[in-house]
Amino acid sequence: MLKLNLEPRAEPLTVLCLGAHADDLEIGCGGTMLGLVESGRPLAVTWVVWSAQGARHREARDSADAFLARAKTRDIQIKLFRDGFFPSQGVEIKEEFEALKRVSPDVIFTHHRHDLHQDHRLISDLTWNTFRHHLILEYEIPKYDGDLGSPNVFVELSQSVARRKVDQIIAGFPSQAEKHWFSTDLFMALLRLRGMECAATERYAEGFYTRKAVLSLESTS
Numbered sequence: 137m138l139k140l141n142l143e144p145r146a147e148p149l150t151v152l153c154l155g156a157h158a159d160d161l162e163i164g165c166g167g168t169m170l171g172l173v174e175s176g177r178p179l180a181v182t183w184v185v186w187s188a189q190g191a192r193h194r195e196a197r198d199s200a201d202a203f204l205a206r207a208k209t210r211d212i213q214i215k216l217f218r219d220g221f222f223p224s225q226g227v228e229i230k231e232e233f234e235a236l237k238r239v240s241p242d243v244i245f246t247h248h249r250h251d252l253h254q255d256h257r258l259i260s261d262l263t264w265n266t267f268r269h270h271l272i273l274e275y276e277i278p279k280y281d282g283d284l285g286s287p288n289v290f291v292e293l294s295q296s297v298a299r300r301k302v303d304q305i306i307a308g309f310p311s312q313a314e315k316h317w318f319s320t321d322l323f324m325a326l327l328r329l330r331g332m333e334c335a336a337t338e339r340y341a342e343g344f345y346t347r348k349a350v351l352s353l354e355s356t357s
């Protein structure tokens with residue numbers, strides 16, 4: 137049975153977050169994670185960044201700590217695979233995915249299948265290859281290549297969460313400040329666009345892709 141139950145309950149919602157590089161998870165699902173933390177349901181999060189070297193390693197860890205500060209438990213794994221070369225490191229990455237099978241999350245956030253970055257695609261493919269009975273939501277990463285599409289799942293964000301997401305990204309990754317796309321207006325624009333597409337109450341949303349959804353007709357009461 138696949139479900140995402142956000143009703144206040146004692147047991148944690150278990151979440152697995154998979155991001156190829158430092159800042160991918162924050163950009164792709166950072167607002168949703170902040171919103172989940174604020175939902176009142178305790179969270180048990182496994183957060184895996186597959187490549188973060190040099191200054192990006194510390195940034196990735198500190199940023200994950202900040203985004204997950206109020207999670208009940210958090211397992212933050214920052215790995216050292218070579219940025220841009222994931223397909224040639226596929227065996228080693230696959231082995232690390234096998235080790236993640238000990239986690240059986242309620243929901244998994246991963247890269248989009250049709251992302252044009254080769255590292256992102258490999259993480260997406262291995263996610264589906266590894267987890268067969270789980271709710272998987274694929275997030276989007278804006279980029280020069282221009283691969284944004286039409287998401288089919290939206291998570292509404294409050295204005296304060298949307299703003300906090302973007303502020304934390306800008307503050308958390310100073311090594312990216314010189315990149316032409318790494319800016320508050322770009323991140324806010326994408327949240328606003330997705331908020332418009334789902335008529336979000338407070339105008340902002342993150343968009344995701346789901347390939348499969350299984351609806352349970354069982355009562356939860």
Ligand SMILES: [Zn+2]
Pocket residue numbers: 156157160253256277
């Ligand atoms: Zn990336």
